[in-house]
Amino acid sequence: MKKAVTLNSVAVEAGVSRATASLVLRDSPLVSLETRDRVICAMDKLGYIYNRGAANLRGQKTGTIGLVLCDIGSPFYSQLMLGIDEVIVDANIVAILVNSAENPDRQLRQIRRLREHGVDGLILCPAAGSSDALLSEIERLHLPCVQVLRHVSQRNGNYVGPDYADGTSLAVTHLVRHGRRKIAFLGGRPVHSAARERLDGFRKTLKKHKLEHDLIIPTHLENLSDLGSFPELLASSTPPDAVVCYNDMLAQSVMGYLLARGKMPGRDFAVIGADDLPQSAVSFPTLTTIVTDPVGVGRNAARLLLDRIDNPTTSSTRILVSGQLMIRQSCGGQLP
Amino acid sequence: MKKAVTLNSVAVEAGVSRATASLVLRDSPLVSLETRDRVICAMDKLGYIYNRGAANLRGQKTGTIGLVLCDIGSPFYSQLMLGIDEVIVDANIVAILVNSAENPDRQLRQIRRLREHGVDGLILCPAAGSSDALLSEIERLHLPCVQVLRHVSQRNGNYVGPDYADGTSLAVTHLVRHGRRKIAFLGGRPVHSAARERLDGFRKTLKKHKLEHDLIIPTHLENLSDLGSFPELLASSTPPDAVVCYNDMLAQSVMGYLLARGKMPGRDFAVIGADDLPQSAVSFPTLTTIVTDPVGVGRNAARLLLDRIDNPTTSSTRILVSGQLMIRQSCGGQLP
DNA sequence: GCAATATATTGGAACTATTCAAAAACGGAC
DNA sequence: GTCCGTTTTTGAATAGTTCCAATATATTGC
The missing domain is CATH 1.10.260.40 (lambda repressor-like DNA-binding domains)
Structure with a gap:
């Protein structure tokens, strides 16, 4: 050597x-x-x-940020990273990626590890079950931090995420306008803010239309074939006529289930997903979906973090990236 | 402060x-x-x-590796990262993620940047169009490197990837056994080793069964609705009776296209994908697919790299992770 | 019981590759 | 010879690691 x-x-x-x-x-x-x-x-x-390491010793910036995700295997997060990368690559900054795997203990260990490596800041999607002590711990480490997609506290901390409540509301309103009356919500549990906000938007909009019935069906999102009590509900004497799903993957799974039983999504039954994954535009039938723009969320989060690194302040900024409804075949309307 | x-x-x-x-x-x-x-x-x-930075100054390891991917937005790569993370987290190593965006120039810039940050090694999925000068440049930087999913040289360098040729061969053989005679290959262009190996396996297996006809249909993979000349071919007087697709996403798109035209995949026409994404198990019909085990590829690549970091050597290791065929409804057999 | 030796523990200083503030060298004009 | 602006150098600072030496304590031999 x-x-x-x-x-x-x-x-x-x-x-x-x-x-x-x-x-x-x-x-x-x-x-x-x-x-x-x-x-x-x-x-x-x-x-x-x-040798940037030697330079970092003297200076205060290392030109690295930490990216703490709770499920790096999910396609949704890769879109998020795309947006983040777009911003930081121009700023000559590089991202260190770690996986909390939805485990708060592991999350804390990984954050400490990032701090030892001297990252200038953190983009964090908090693991389900994180307490808001997490934020004070991060502050104790003097790490600027932007939460994405979920947040641990209603009040404190920077946050960038889709406007889940509004998106869900758009979906429900659309269904109601097209004559659906018994609308179910499928997927997830209120274990973090993203799930809670979806459910809030769902309930509030039903209430507005005086359609209060609590057809909320929890499932295990990591298992796409888990449709919870949806099959029984569908077979009951008073089945729902529409379902809003937690995300597109689950909605595609529901469509597969319906098609396999001779029901045509969009005619017999309305299905709406969320996230607008590329495949939702080419499936049969094509899927109506709540656009959540993960790339936009990533871009905004990265920009906010870079700003906080340059101008440290204790005040909190929250950015809700507003979505829209991408109307396709699965919720009725034009079908071949 | x-x-x-x-x-x-x-x-x-x-x-x-x-x-x-x-x-x-x-x-x-x-x-x-x-x-x-x-x-x-x-x-x-x-x-x-x-402060790890200060320690790195004297020691020779930084406990970081670089991950150079050519499309961080793709779900396939997130599975790969899952496997990598699994291995490095135990070794107390952290990954810096950069995106070459299939651009060789940008790829080189990013690799240099990683080198400045002092990464101990590289896991690299070479951008399409990379020359094999890339490997000597990396060697010049004294960076141990493992290529994944694609390789720039037939001979040199460490490589871990799925056995694409064998997987494609399994698919074709299965179709032939079930009576299909006019089998097309859909998707991609031979711009990198992964695409070329798939095509090689396809051609070789057709030849073995004396079914030589060159139904290879290039498409733009980044656009799922691009099916190339497939629609015209299907409408021709001698349409194919089966198609092997570059990946599951494209296969799902093909199934959507067929269903929208009243053809039932698995009965009228056989469709096979590749990668075994979770949704392929719950779609309608469920998709037969070549399992490429990206998590396994990631695990093997990370292990190989860690070994090369500890035991530098010039010899090259190549690991082909063998796949299998996950047989479901879309290629015939049991249909509801 | 004392010196010699061995062992456990700790401290000093050099070393790593860079940045930065302050000082110095240099050249030309007056 | 002094003044001034430009260019360059010196030396300290950064936060750790590690080698070598020093000290303190324990053990052994006589």
Whole structure:
């Protein structure tokens, strides 16, 4: 193993001091053109690689942020990362990705680990069951933090997420306008803010239309074939005529279930999903869905975090990215 | 901004030298129990945070690896990350994620950036169009590297990926056994090894069964509604009776297209996908698919990389993770 | 009981690659 | 010779690790 090429070896090669080489590195106007050329030449010749770790020791920024997700296996999160990446790549910042796997203990360990690595800030999708002590712990570590998709506290902390309540409300209103009267909500449990807000929007909108019946069916989201009590409900004497699903994957599963039993989604029964995954536009029937724009959420979260890193403040910002309803075949209307 | 708590302040608080505190930090047996307790107490009291950056300066490992993906928005890659994470989290290693976005120039810039951050190694899914100069550049940076899913050179470099050729062959053989005679391949272009290996397996297996006809239909994979010339082919006087698709997403799109035209996949026409995404088990009809086990690929890649970091060697290892055919309704057999 | 030796523990200082503030060197004009 | 602006260098600072030496304590031999 040959020894590393340091800024010092570059300086020696170019016949200047280490400090001068450092100035060249950072495009300082304080060095003469002639010297700059000589130093750059030496760098090329020796194959110098900048050591950011050493620089970080002196400076205060490391140019890294931490990304704490609770299920890196989910396609929804990859869209989120796409939005984040788009913003940070221009700012010359790099993301360290860790997985809390919905486990608050592991989440805390991973956050500490990120802190040891010196990340400048955190984008955090809190694991279900996180207490709001999490935020004070993060503050104790002096880490700027933006929560995404879920939040642990109604009041404190920065947050960027879709307007779940509004989206769900749009879906229900659309169904009511098209004559559906017995609308169920399928999927999830109110274990975190994202689920609670969906349910709030659902209940509130039903109430507004004087259609109060509590057809809320919990399922295990990690298992797509789990439709909870939906099959029994459908077979009952007073079945629902529409269902709003927690997300598109579940909605596709419901459509598969209906089709396999000879029911045509959109005619016999209305189905609405959420997230607008690409496949929802090409399935049969095509799926009506609440657009939640994960890329937009990611972009906004990254921008907010970068701002908080540059301008530390204790005040909280909350951004709700508003959605819309992408109306397709699965909720009625035009069918082939 | 109060000044940071360093190992030195901890040492002062505990009444020992910095060196002793460092030994406590790393569980050295050289310190007495009594001293250890005092130091740990002081750490808790001051809220000490280990600064890995400073440690990295002297040591040679940083405990980070780089993950260079070409499309972080794709669900397939999130499964890959799941497998990687599973392995590295136990090794106390953290992954920095960057996106090449299928752009070789951007890919190189990102790799250099990772190198500046001092990553110990690289897991790389090379962007389409990468030349094999990429590998020598990475070697020049003294970065151990494992390619995943695709490789830029037939001979050199470590590689872990699914056995695409074998998987495609399994699919074709199954179709032939069930009486299909005119089998098309849908999706992609031979722009990287993963696509080429699929096509090789496809052609070779057709040849084996003396069914040589070149029904290979290129599409733009990023656009699920692009089925290339498939619609025209289907409407022609001699339509195919089966199609093997590049992946499950595309296969689902094909099934949607068929259903919308009154054709039932599995009866009138056989469809096979690849990757075994969760939704393929619950769609209507359920999708027969080539299992590529991205989690397994991730696990193997991470293990190989960790080994190469600890035992640097120039020899290349290639691991093909073998797949199987998950037989469901879309290719015939039992239908409701 | 004392010196010699062994062992456990701790401290000092060098080392890592960079940044930064302050000082110095240099050249030209007056 | 002094003043001034530009360019360059010096040396301290950053927060750890690690080698080597020093000290304190324990054990052994005589």
